[in-house]
Amino acid sequence: NAGVTQTPKFRILKIGQSMTLQCTQDMNHNYMYWYRQDPGMGLKLIYYSVGAGITDKGEVPNGYNVSRSTTEDFPLRLELAAPSQTSVYFCASTGPDSNYGYTFGSGTRLTVV
Amino acid sequence: AQSVTQPDIHITVSEGASLELRCNYSYGATPYLFWYVQSPGQGLQLLLKYFSGDTLVQGIKGFEAEFKRSQSSFNLRKPSVHWSDAAEYFCAVGFTGGGNKLTFGTGTQLKVEL
Numbered sequence: 001n002a003g004v005t006q007t008p009k010f011r012i013l014k015i016g017q018s019m020t021l022q023c024t025q026d027m028n029h030n031y032m033y034w035y036r037q038d039p040g041m042g043l044k045l046i047y048y049s050v051g052a053g054i055t056d057k058g059e060v061p062n063g064y065n066v067s068r069s070t071t072e073d074f075p076l077r078l079e080l081a082a083p084s085q086t087s088v089y090f091c092a093s094t095g096p097d098s099n100y101g102y103t104f105g106s107g108t109r110l111t112v113v
Numbered sequence: 114a115q116s117v118t119q120p121d122i123h124i125t126v127s128e129g130a131s132l133e134l135r136c137n138y139s140y141g142a143t144p145y146l147f148w149y150v151q152s153p154g155q156g157l158q159l160l161l162k163y164f165s166g167d168t169l170v171q172g173i174k175g176f177e178a179e180f181k182r183s184q185s186s187f188n189l190r191k192p193s194v195h196w197s198d199a200a201e202y203f204c205a206v207g208f209t210g211g212g213n214k215l216t217f218g219t220g221t222q223l224k225v226e227l
Contacts, residue, residue, distance in 0.1 A: 004156075031213050040122070042203065042219040043157075048212050056212065090156055100213050101147060104156035 002026050006091050006105035013081045013112045021076040021108050023091030031094045032074040033102070034058075034066065036087040043090065049074055081112045115140040117206050119218035126194050127226045134189040134221050136204030146187040147205040147215065148178055157203060163187065174198070199225045 007022045025032065030051045035043040045058030049068040063085055065077040074093075078085060088109050092102040116139045126132055138144055145164050149157040161172025168180040178189045187204060201222050207215040 033214070035217075040219060043217040045214060045216075048214060050212050058214070092157075094213060100145065100207065101159040101162050102149075102157070102215065104149075104158070106156045107154075 004091055004093055004103050004105035006089075006108050008108060009106065010109050011111070013078075013110065015081060015083065015112060017081050018077070018079050019081070019110075021078070021089055021091075021110075023074045023076065023105060024072050025074075025091075025093040025103070026072065027093060027095065027103065028071060029093035029095035029103070030071065032068065033092045034064070034074070034076045035090045035092065036060065037090060037107075038087050046076065046089075078110075083112050086110060086112045115144065115206050115208070115216050117204050117216055117218035119202075119204055119221050121221045122219070123222045123224065125224040125226060128196050129193050132189075132191045132194045132198070132223070134202050134204075134223070136187045136189065136218060137185050138187065138204075138206045139185065140206055140208070142208065143182075144206045145208055146178075146180060147207070148172065148176070148187075148189050149203045149205060149217075150174075151201045151203065151220075153200075160189070160202075194223075194225055196225045196227055199223055 004025045033048045034046040044060045047066040049055045091105040094102045118137045147162045148160040151157045163180045201220045203220045204218040205215040
């Protein structure tokens with residue numbers, strides 16, 4: 001059981017470039033989340049989804065977009081990358097069978113130069 | 114809006130000593146409370162959670178936490194710390210409904226001296 005899989009693990013982007021961070025879960029969880037983690041700031045919610053076809057903004061959505069076409073996949077799109085988007089990004093999922101405890105992926109470390 | 118405060122940024126304890134990590138929350142209703150641990154370069158792993166009932170909850174790796182409504186606290190404890198417990202610990206508060214979103218504290222970095 002793979003849990004939550006994130007790719008890539010590391011990426012360097014130039015200012016203005018775009019990329020998609022991939023997230024896949026195999027636990028049939030309906031809820032999925034994207035967080036960013038910055039030193040001393042904890043985790044901030046970017047976007048979340050309560051099921052396929054439904055997404056909503058979190059605390060820090062500017063500069064990002066998401067889609068949820070299937071239960072398994074929840075990609076995060078960065079358009080026109082900026083240095084402020086340098087961070088570690090975590091995808092997480094949960095569902096009723098997990099008593100709402102999140103399962104996290106191992107993260108993507110993104111640097112924008 | 115809900116919020117979580119972890120007042121200790123860094124804590125150092127000796128191996129074998131007891132540990133208490135503090136967590137205070139702000140939320141208008143009965144919260145759902147969680148503790149997660151993050152080892153270097155890894156994602157977060159759930160240690161324990163409180164939904165309702167017994168205010169002392171047991172988790173993995175010998176950790177426990179106590180919910181004190183009067184103090185709006187959910188402190189994490191371990192009677193005897195092992196060197197492998199060195200990591201960053203995050204407290205989180207959430208509620209069912211509204212996407213089951215969690216609000217995380219800023220974390221406490223635990224160092225264990227041998």
